[in-house]
Amino acid sequence: MIGTATKTAAPKILILATISGGYAGADSVGQLHTDYASNTYILPTVCPSMFPESFYLRTFEKGIDAILVMYSGTDCPYKGGAERTAEIINRVYPLMKERGIEPRRLKLMAICTVCTKPFMKEVAEMNALLQEIGPVSNVLAPIGAQKTDGQLSRPAAALGG
Numbered sequence: 001m002i003g004t005a006t007k008t009a010a011p012k013i014l015i016l017a018t019i020s021g022g023y024a025g026a027d028s029v030g031q032l033h034t035d036y037a038s039n040t041y042i043l044p045t046v047c048p049s050m051f052p053e054s055f056y057l058r059t060f061e062k063g064i065d066a067i068l069v070m071y072s073g074t075d076c077p078y079k080g081g082a083e084r085t086a087e088i089i090n091r092v093y094p095l096m097k098e099r100g101i102e103p104r105r106l107k108l109m110a111i112c113t114v115c116t117k118p119f120m121k122e123v124a125e126m127n128a129l130l131q132e133i134g135p136v137s138n139v140l141a142p143i144g145a146q147k148t149d150g151q152l153s154r155p156a157a158a159l160g161g
Contacts, residue, residue: 021072
């Protein structure tokens with residue numbers, strides 16, 4: 001084989017962006033024609049409190065390396081939305097630890113409609129962190145693995161017997 005090279009896939013960052021905060025901030029970055037990492041996937045949402053804890057865990061299991069929750073903080077137009085979002089995220093951290101997922105892969109921050117520099121800073125900082133800790137696939141158990149007595153094992157069917 002001549003000229004073969006190993007190419008590492010760029011880490012994937014999901015941004016849950018509230019329409020009234022993070023998404024508007026991302027739009028402002030675009031209107032300024034400012035570049036930021038192309039490995040981000042922005043999902044606009046009315047309020048991130050609509051996503052249960054299991055959403056975050058499944059997202060990591062599906063290969064997303066980091067999640068930035070960019071919301072409007074206490075300016076959330078939905079009564080109790082900011083508090084509920086923070087409570088959900090705080091419940092996700094120990095669940096991540098149980099699965100061996102570095103909690104720094106999930107970050108909640110308030111981003112306003114004109115917060116272009118903070119938006120770009122958060123994306124850049126998460127990319128730097130991912131370069132340091134590597135892809136989430138390095139720490140997740142293989143699909144079909146089960147935890148028994150603190151040990152990971154594959155079910156017999158997965159082993160062909």
